[in-house]
Amino acid sequence: MKVSLTVNGRVREVDVEPRKTLLDTLREDLALVGSHTGCEHGVCGACTILLDGEPVRSCLMFAAQADGYAITTIEGLAPAPGELSVLQDAFCETHGMQCGYCTPGMILAAHSLLDRTTEPTREDIVDAISGNICRCTGYGQIIEAIELAAERLHKANTPRSTETSQVEDKKKAVAVQGGRR
Amino acid sequence: MKPAPFEYIRPGSIAEACELLASDEDARVISGGQTLIPMLAMRLARPARLVDIYRLPELNGIRVNGDVLAIGATTRQVQVEGSAVARDALPLLAKALPWVGHPPTRNRGTVGGSVAHADPSAEIPLVAVTLQAEIEITNPDGVSTMPADDFFIGPMLTAVMPGDCVTAVRFPIWRHARLGTGFHEVSARQSDFAFVAAAAQVALDDSGLCIDAALGIGGIGDRAVRLDVSGLVGGSLDKNSIVDLMHQAVQVLEPTSDLHASAEYRTRVAVTLGARALEDAIRDARVGSDRAAHGGAQ
Numbered sequence: 001m002k003v004s005l006t007v008n009g010r011v012r013e014v015d016v017e018p019r020k021t022l023l024d025t026l027r028e029d030l031a032l033v034g035s036h037t038g039c040e041h042g043v044c045g046a047c048t049i050l051l052d053g054e055p056v057r058s059c060l061m062f063a064a065q066a067d068g069y070a071i072t073t074i075e076g077l078a079p080a081p082g083e084l085s086v087l088q089d090a091f092c093e094t095h096g097m098q099c100g101y102c103t104p105g106m107i108l109a110a111h112s113l114l115d116r117t118t119e120p121t122r123e124d125i126v127d128a129i130s131g132n133i134c135r136c137t138g139y140g141q142i143i144e145a146i147e148l149a150a151e152r153l154h155k156a157n158t159p160r161s162t163e164t165s166q167v168e169d170k171k172k173a174v175a176v177q178g179g180r181r
Numbered sequence: 182m183k184p185a186p187f188e189y190i191r192p193g194s195i196a197e198a199c200e201l202l203a204s205d206e207d208a209r210v211i212s213g214g215q216t217l218i219p220m221l222a223m224r225l226a227r228p229a230r231l232v233d234i235y236r237l238p239e240l241n242g243i244r245v246n247g248d249v250l251a252i253g254a255t256t257r258q259v260q261v262e263g264s265a266v267a268r269d270a271l272p273l274l275a276k277a278l279p280w281v282g283h284p285p286t287r288n289r290g291t292v293g294g295s296v297a298h299a300d301p302s303a304e305i306p307l308v309a310v311t312l313q314a315e316i317e318i319t320n321p322d323g324v325s326t327m328p329a330d331d332f333f334i335g336p337m338l339t340a341v342m343p344g345d346c347v348t349a350v351r352f353p354i355w356r357h358a359r360l361g362t363g364f365h366e367v368s369a370r371q372s373d374f375a376f377v378a379a380a381a382q383v384a385l386d387d388s389g390l391c392i393d394a395a396l397g398i399g400g401i402g403d404r405a406v407r408l409d410v411s412g413l414v415g416g417s418l419d420k421n422s423i424v425d426l427m428h429q430a431v432q433v434l435e436p437t438s439d440l441h442a443s444a445e446y447r448t449r450v451a452v453t454l455g456a457r458a459l460e461d462a463i464r465d466a467r468v469g470s471d472r473a474a475h476g477g478a479q
Contacts, residue, residue, distance in 0.1 A: 001189065018189035018231070021218075040182040041219035048285055054259070055285040060218045064189045065233060109285065130371055131283025 003063050007032065008076030016063045023047045025063035026073060034074035034104050038133075045132030048105035049073050055109045057131075074104035077111060086156070087111055087149040096145030098136035105132045110146045118154050122147070184221035191233045195240065195348060199321045201232045203344030208232055210346055212255050215282065215290035216298040240293070240348055243267050250352045251317070254293025258305075259284075261292060270354045273312065273362040273382045277304040280364070283372050296332075297347045299339045302375040302400035304366075306333055309350055310405040311380045311397030317349035326351065335403040357384035357393065361466030363458035366400075367450055369441060375400035376442045377450040381458035383413070385466045390415055394462075396455055401447045402435045409433075410459065423459050427452040 005012050007030060014029045021040075026032045026049070035058055038046030042060040049058045050072035077085040087107055090096065097103040106129055113120055113128035120128070125146045134142060192198040202208050207229035211217055214235075220226040234240060240255040243264050250270040252261060258281055261267045261274065268275045281287055281295065281304050295305040296316060309316070309329040316332040318325055321344055329350075332340050341347065366378040378399040386392045394413040399405035408430040416422065431451050436444035 017186065019184045019186050019221075021183075024183075041222045042215065042286065045283075045285065051288070054288040056289050057215075057285050059222070060215055060286070060289065062189065062214075062218075065214070065235065127279075128284060131285045 001064060003067050005066055007071045018064050020063050021059050022061040022063045022066045023058035032073050032075050036101055036104060045105045046102055048108045050108055050112055055112045086152050090145040090149035094141050094145040094148055096142045098138045102132055102134045106142055114150055114153055120150050182222045185224055185227045187228055188230045195237055195319055198232050198234050199319055199344055199346055203321050205230055206343050210234055212294045213289040213291040215286045245270055248354045250354055251349050252292045254348050255291045258287040258290045271352050273380055274308050276362050276364040277308050280304050280366050292350055293347045296350055299333050299337055301336050301404050307378055307380050307397050307399035307405040310407050311395050312352055315351040318345050319348040320344045333404040355384055359385040359466045361462040361469060363461030365454040365458050377401050377447050377454055379454035379458040381462040383462035383466050398451050401451055402437050418463050423456045427455045
């Protein structure tokens, strides 16, 4: 069946079997392989994406159910090609990633938390990533990374959501280019 | 782990959904899919057709109707968690919801879905049984309700017949001035399936005497069970009396053993968690009334 998906701000048409999960569709039909395939039954959180800004498991949804939502994958977080988001940077700096398998899911779950909360407590962070399993058991550094990103975002005092920040960034880019001229 | 092929239909109304469900024995309702899709992936369920009711607007919402809080079947768990109306009317459900799955599954998972799947360790069915909620069922003949205790039959087994669709859960609201709740659970990991869960709600009168009490235990057998704690009404509320009462009350349970926990362990934990939930509820009712008295004096 034909489904129209809005992924990272772009409308994409796919033709999939009803039984195809959103995860498989993202990976196989749209080549967005940043969403990782882990357990495929909703336990590990490696396939976490954002649906209208809220983290959900893309293995527990069929592509056929995903029309009409704003889908954000890990590929949609960086402000520009070759750059990283504040949260992604923080994960690099504090060694919040080891093998990297859980990382996209962890980052998206944390991204949604930092969108809603300016000063999350450690409990808020633990709760937000409680559905994501890290088999390297690097939770200590992951929590540190999210704390660091929260602090930076709080001090930077810029809009949080992907869409707004992308719009702001584009405005800034235009302003910078204008200034150079 | 991929589901077997099926046909996917998104009906435009609940009437159309019920027609589809009645016309095909192999059709199943899908809503948030947080329990059904894992079952499809593991091929524990192989429906020929999925009837998706998730976006039917008439099934989504939280409404107070006299002494009943009706939650539409496709209302997402996260919606209930964030609802001030639900929190005020149903503090016990509010206390249980953080134990339901994880934030990402609560973003998609629905109240009706959890009830319709009837997992013996699920928290929402436990609260429904504890508070004697009614399950609203719609089929081509119309709308009817059924007490939660009759609705849940066994593990993943309910009184739902072909053509039936769970369309709402109606929880009774306790209007007592001094009301308290308690919820406890033991599982292998945070928010994993409960080995034992206990939900308690207690109402006290002005003098601090118990006038109503409800206790439910989940995770322990085939389904959640409401225990008889009527001994608390007008009786002693000290810890020893509560533990004695629990030892009596758990006699009716039929605990199961599995590789996680033995039946003996589950019974022992049911006594402990049941007593803890009741003590919390009593404390909560006392504090709540003090708060109310304090607020009134200002």
